[in-house]
Amino acid sequence: MTLNVGVIGTGMIGQDHVRRLSRVLSGVRVAAVTDVDPDRARGVAEGLPDARVHANGQDLIDDPGVDAVVVTSWGPTHEEYVLAAIAAGKQVFCEKPLATTRDACDRILDAEVAAGRRLVSVGFMRRYDEQYRAMKAVVTGGEIGDPLLMHAAHRNPSVPDFFTSEMIINDSTVHDIDVARWMFDDEIAAVRVLTPRVSSKAREGFNDPLLVLLEMHSGVLVDVEASVNAGFAYDIRGEVVCEDGTVELSESAGVVTKRAGTHSGRVPADWRERFVRAFDTEFQAWIDAVTAGGTTGPSAWDGYAATVACETGLIALRSGDREPVLLRERPALYDKDSS
Amino acid sequence: MTLNVGVIGTGMIGQDHVRRLSRVLSGVRVAAVTDVDPDRARGVAEGLPDARVHANGQDLIDDPGVDAVVVTSWGPTHEEYVLAAIAAGKQVFCEKPLATTRDACDRILDAEVAAGRRLVSVGFMRRYDEQYRAMKAVVTGGEIGDPLLMHAAHRNPSVPDFFTSEMIINDSTVHDIDVARWMFDDEIAAVRVLTPRVSSKAREGFNDPLLVLLEMHSGVLVDVEASVNAGFAYDIRGEVVCEDGTVELSESAGVVTKRAGTHSGRVPADWRERFVRAFDTEFQAWIDAVTAGGTTGPSAWDGYAATVACETGLIALRSGDREPVLLRERPALYDKDSS
Amino acid sequence: MTLNVGVIGTGMIGQDHVRRLSRVLSGVRVAAVTDVDPDRARGVAEGLPDARVHANGQDLIDDPGVDAVVVTSWGPTHEEYVLAAIAAGKQVFCEKPLATTRDACDRILDAEVAAGRRLVSVGFMRRYDEQYRAMKAVVTGGEIGDPLLMHAAHRNPSVPDFFTSEMIINDSTVHDIDVARWMFDDEIAAVRVLTPRVSSKAREGFNDPLLVLLEMHSGVLVDVEASVNAGFAYDIRGEVVCEDGTVELSESAGVVTKRAGTHSGRVPADWRERFVRAFDTEFQAWIDAVTAGGTTGPSAWDGYAATVACETGLIALRSGDREPVLLRERPALYDKDSS
Amino acid sequence: MTLNVGVIGTGMIGQDHVRRLSRVLSGVRVAAVTDVDPDRARGVAEGLPDARVHANGQDLIDDPGVDAVVVTSWGPTHEEYVLAAIAAGKQVFCEKPLATTRDACDRILDAEVAAGRRLVSVGFMRRYDEQYRAMKAVVTGGEIGDPLLMHAAHRNPSVPDFFTSEMIINDSTVHDIDVARWMFDDEIAAVRVLTPRVSSKAREGFNDPLLVLLEMHSGVLVDVEASVNAGFAYDIRGEVVCEDGTVELSESAGVVTKRAGTHSGRVPADWRERFVRAFDTEFQAWIDAVTAGGTTGPSAWDGYAATVACETGLIALRSGDREPVLLRERPALYDKDSS
Structure with a gap:
């Protein structure tokens, strides 16, 4: 019943989401992390019980102990990881932007449409803000x-x-x-x-x-x-x-x-x-939906x-x-x- | 010490200003009124002590018992009355607009500049609103x-x-x-x-x-x-x-x-x-300035x-x-x- | 149509009311003033057109050019002036308190009841505050x-x-x-x-x-x-x-x-x-009521x-x-x- | 790293806390429940993975799979369960009131003092409200x-x-x-x-x-x-x-x-x-403190x-x-x- 999440990108916002996933929300744990700076990834993993550190995003996505993926790396890398998650058939939560160019977004849409089901959720947290x-x-x-x-x-x-x-x-x-x-x-x-x-x-x-x-x-x-x-x-x-x-x-x-x-x-x-609470609500909704076998939130189209x-x-x-x-x-x- | 004002135009806003000048503000009385509808002017004058009713704006402006003029008639008539007041050397408060065309406003500027002193004040009451x-x-x-x-x-x-x-x-x-x-x-x-x-x-x-x-x-x-x-x-x-x-x-x-x-x-x-209080403040400032020999408020240039x-x-x-x-x-x- | 008011007491609040009566409100002028400090009374009168300075409150009340009386002197003197105004049959606006003791207030009630009509209004201005x-x-x-x-x-x-x-x-x-x-x-x-x-x-x-x-x-x-x-x-x-x-x-x-x-x-x-506007509204209401032959506002009973x-x-x-x-x-x- | 909590009392507020502990907060699960109405307890347990239903509070407290206790039963029963938790050396979160009489509270203080360490936290959630x-x-x-x-x-x-x-x-x-x-x-x-x-x-x-x-x-x-x-x-x-x-x-x-x-x-x-968020914050703070080996929040003295x-x-x-x-x-x- 606990969703094992892998986090790609452990910079400022990535660390905030790791904190959220490991210490605030229900039914989820951070099972693996990776970052362009391996030391930073290791540092983050040290604070987590039994979290693996991967050399790169593809390895993390391929990890059978990772049920779903959170992408919080630098914007230009989003396309690669989202496409890899789709290819792996794993649900992926991608911080905005989905990708930095129209063409890259097009390729993601094509891949998800080919997969035949929604696998991508994009982090527009204001939709979860109470106000x-x-x-x-x-x-x-x-x-x-x-x-x-x-x-x-x-x-x-x-x-x-x-x-x-x-x-x-x-x-x-x-x-x-x-x-x-x-x-x-x-x-x-x-x-x-x-x-x-x-x-x-x-x-x-x-x-x-x-x-x-x-x-x-x-x-x-x-x-x-x-x-x-x-x-x-x-x-x-x-x-x-x-x-x-x-x-x-x-x-x-x-x-x-x-x-x-x-x-x-x-x-x-x-x-x-x-927006601290909007982020909490957004992730809990995504965790609950992924645990139930689907997804929720802003789509790749959004x-x-x-x-x-x-x-x-x-x-x-x-x-x-x-x-x-x-x-x-x-x-x-x-x-x-x-x- | 009481300023005798003549009011040209006794429609809705004109009546409101007559009320203000005769029953709310200090140092002023309505000495004369006129309106395109003579019956309406007479009706308004009945509620005022010793107020004269004139056949038209020019007569009112020429009335020696009128110290200063308030123009609240229909917009297209403003130019005529403001120019007449300038010609008569009397201070005039004109509800917005000063005049309905650029050319008409030009003629008013020219006339006032020729007169060599400010005689015109325009009713932009928001400048007097406390907020x-x-x-x-x-x-x-x-x-x-x-x-x-x-x-x-x-x-x-x-x-x-x-x-x-x-x-x-x-x-x-x-x-x-x-x-x-x-x-x-x-x-x-x-x-x-x-x-x-x-x-x-x-x-x-x-x-x-x-x-x-x-x-x-x-x-x-x-x-x-x-x-x-x-x-x-x-x-x-x-x-x-x-x-x-x-x-x-x-x-x-x-x-x-x-x-x-x-x-x-x-x-x-x-x-x-x-804006009820803004109108009160605006008129009291104008009355005080005119009584002191000058004018105040938005100018013909405004x-x-x-x-x-x-x-x-x-x-x-x-x-x-x-x-x-x-x-x-x-x-x-x-x-x-x-x- | 202009109410001639005499003001007893030209201290801080008295001066504020003199300003209000002479420069803000409609249908009223300050015809006479008096104060325990004659110099202060003279100083205030200098700023007013044709205002008389009286040696004491009784003289002011007796002045045939004073239609109505405003009492803004020291609290313990209120009783004397209010009773004198009642005796003179003149409307009186008394700043709070009406009088400083229950017995003094009793005597005012008795006098006004004996006069058979309301002559006293007390300055509780909050009743006129918009909020x-x-x-x-x-x-x-x-x-x-x-x-x-x-x-x-x-x-x-x-x-x-x-x-x-x-x-x-x-x-x-x-x-x-x-x-x-x-x-x-x-x-x-x-x-x-x-x-x-x-x-x-x-x-x-x-x-x-x-x-x-x-x-x-x-x-x-x-x-x-x-x-x-x-x-x-x-x-x-x-x-x-x-x-x-x-x-x-x-x-x-x-x-x-x-x-x-x-x-x-x-x-x-x-x-x-x-409360600046509450004071204005309060006094204008009293002026209008007194001009119309009556009074208004908080009574001697209040x-x-x-x-x-x-x-x-x-x-x-x-x-x-x-x-x-x-x-x-x-x-x-x-x-x-x-x- | 997951705290196993037992909940005594599954009425309105008890069910709300069960929802909170099982679906909102981090690092906690509801391991056991009991209620004066066994059917109600069973109904609540059905929605929870692997939750045991106990016949009474004492059994729940004695359950070795229960790390800490939440008391949300009827006020007059609080004393018994809090004392039992203290006797068992288990941390207990008790909804207000701690107990319904001074004497009952005295006994709890005595027991906790005898235990030599704080084991009791009382649910005054306003202390956790952001405002x-x-x-x-x-x-x-x-x-x-x-x-x-x-x-x-x-x-x-x-x-x-x-x-x-x-x-x-x-x-x-x-x-x-x-x-x-x-x-x-x-x-x-x-x-x-x-x-x-x-x-x-x-x-x-x-x-x-x-x-x-x-x-x-x-x-x-x-x-x-x-x-x-x-x-x-x-x-x-x-x-x-x-x-x-x-x-x-x-x-x-x-x-x-x-x-x-x-x-x-x-x-x-x-x-x-x-107060929905105050309850969330209060419980998360308690869960984190208990997991770390202590407690937090309003004490038995409070x-x-x-x-x-x-x-x-x-x-x-x-x-x-x-x-x-x-x-x-x-x-x-x-x-x-x-x-």
Whole structure:
């Protein structure tokens, strides 16, 4: 009854997931790990009972003691491991992105379709966040009518030196792209990217913030402020405007303090603080589904559509124009979303 | 010490201002009224002590017992009355718009510049709203750094049958246009208008809501959701995003009620409820300034710039493109804004 | 149509009311002033057109150019001036307290009853505060059922050196006492005063904060935290608990600022910031009513009942016990409250 | 590495904990269950892999395959099972109350002290609630000074027919009693219970709501409104007033919805919705501590002190007076609280 999971990639987020899988969640253990840095993998394994260290991802996937695979390595390596897991017939949870290019995602879709069943789940954890779930419940519940617009903001306090304008779209806005598709159960038809005044905290040649405009096929328009040098906090905002009302994420502070002329609450410091429970819920749901013989959560199609929208966003960032998002036909395997 | 004001136009908003001038504010009385409908003017005058009824605006302006003029008639008539007041050397408070065309505003600027002193004040009452004032104080106070973006929403519960998409810009968004200019002490460089999914409550051929994007010369980008069939309330939202933080208008409910599984507060029902005190403050400031021999508040230049931005917005609504806002050179008379 | 008001007492609150009467409100002017300090009275009069300075309150009341009287002098002098105004048949607005002892209040009631009409209005401005009014509207509207309890807090940032524990009740809690009577349209049956841990900021021998418990005749129990060295702000809280829900005063901040890991709003700095509009509304209502030949607002009976409840509170502070509030029979003149 | 837990009592809360231990938390399984109703125990065991059903609590405790015991049976049975667990040298988590009488708690203290190490943990889950933890962090962090008062409210939407006024104290207020002791790291010196107007929804002879006043040894005064027929929601409120500021539990709604003239958020429907995560955190902490060879969380002393305070509360309910809380000397075993 305990699911044996192998984790490929034991960097920052990989270690956080190892902690989650070994010390927080039910019905699961980490049976094997691997990393591009073998010492790091060994270090992580030392804290785990009976965990094997593999030389590479393929070996880990081939390990008969590994029931299912978690991929949290560097984005460009995702395609290889996801394809290998599909080839091995093992369920795989892949952190976003599914793969870094449209072509790579295409190959994953083809492989999974050929396998004839869903084996891939992609880590868009906001779908498991209580606030986003409550928002979607209101939107789909009908009490405020059909949706017309969504306003969103994704504010990171800061980013490493290697961060670029392109990464604002690929690493930050990708979450808002997935939220838009999920919230409205619709595909993105076109993307625009506007470049407001540049923050003095952004490096030379870096457009930060961006205003990304997503046009859904229904006509619903989603505007996303994406800032990665916001400084003050990790601040995720969202409001859906419908025909008869609106619904927005509330401030999530647990207490209100009054002192020195103000009342105040905390804004989360980083994505871990903000989404710790969403990650827990997401993984427990996946563990339970895999243990029951299936999978759940965002599919390879969701990963594909997000990557294509990001690619289109990069084109739009350069052109300044409205750029259409062109998707292949959706295979029948993905007709019914299981999340 | 009592300022004798004449009011041109005694329709809905004119009557509200007559009430304000005669029963709420200090140091002022309504000495004369006129209206395109003489019976309506007489009806309003009956409730006022010693108020004269004039056949037309020119007669009212010429009345030696009228110290200053308030213009609340139909928009297309504003130019005539404002020019007449300038000609008579009398201070005039003109409800927005200053005039309905760029050319008409040009003529008013020319006349006032020729007069050599400010005689015109335009009714952009949000500049007197406590919440907007607090927001501007934070933005200019420097505690959250230089501004980068502003998000705004202007939601009307409903509009009369004669309302059009153009009026969303001219009658609703004009306030957000003035707020943007005032908040950032900057002119609008360009306007875009996007058309999201159309509300089923909008009439055939009517684009509602709109997403209006204002680009300031500094690069600050302002997005304004303008909805006029929002149904649920009169909901005015605003958030300024700066380099080190943000500031937003709070919900203005006076009490929180808990019942039936929710905690809730009131959203204003209409512009009168939302801005009643802003109108009071605006007029008292104007009365005090006029009594002291000058004027205050948004100038004819502010009225001109708003009308030009609205005209540009209409072009942008039709073209779907980014349209530059082309202003004449600002006369020196307007170098120092007194509000 | 302009009401000529005489103001007795031009200290801090007197000057604030003179400003209000001469520069903010409609249909009123300050015709005369007097003060125990003649220089201070003359200084105030200098800023007013044609205002007379009287040697004492009686002279001011006798001035035929004074239509109505505002008493804002030191509490112990209130009785004399209110009685004189009644004797002169002039309407009088008396800041709280109506008088400082039960016996003095008795004499005022007797005089007003003998006069046969209401001439006295007492300055309990919270009844005119929008938040308290919205709260009362919910409580009396029936949507949350019959009231059971009320929780209140009255927090002053600091008090002068001469302040005492007794003044916490007489000067601060007196407002909560009036609110309780007005909110529930009921008299207070008994008072308890508990003494929590003493703030280190309170002077030696000074019990601050207090927890004052008011028991209404209906059984509704009101607990009032009264703190006068709260330091951080002027913070007025209130929540009424009914059978089917609750209603509470919301935080009144106009904007929410996010910076340095928090979102925050302002708490008022003092009573003027918190209640400035309540004072305006209160006085305009009184001016309008007096101009129309009557009066409005809290009556001498309300002033009497508040003073008796305060006296009982002082007994309870010393005894530590539940002390009954013993009121005389209410004269028929006060059967119908006009506020 | 998997802790084998036996659960005594599989009623409503017992089943919820079985779900938590078997499907939510890490490093634990339910190895055995028992219940006064054997069919109910068997039904629960059917959903668990390899779980044994025992005829009674003693048999379960004696089961060598049971590493640690969870007691969630009817309150009056707690003493027997806790004593048996201590005798068996097994760690035991006992839902509140530790025992229903002072004498029973005394016997447990004596037994644990005789055992020479902590074996008992009591289920006061609020200590693990994120909001209460954030509140305590502010209070102990010193940024708002020393505490003076605490205001609390405990509102249940409804209670079963067998509920009594005594149970308001024993079953509801007991949580606020534990919070007060924990928040201020202090014992309760005295209790008062006031009886406000009785809700028409309370049964004949039933005092609901109550206002319970807890006086800490430091002088901090805690007022607790306890309502069990509040109808509208499960509403838990708390505010600590310190010398330089206050801290209060915020409303916990995840989204704000605007419709029909209001903005609103959800209030939890019941204790499970409100405290689901606190229970998870509490049990995971206990499992981790027990696996590591110790225990954590509220101790038998905390359970004893809460029961004595409740007993004193019942005396105070009857007497209407201030009743002192008389505790035995605290054994050295409890000198250092491990939670």
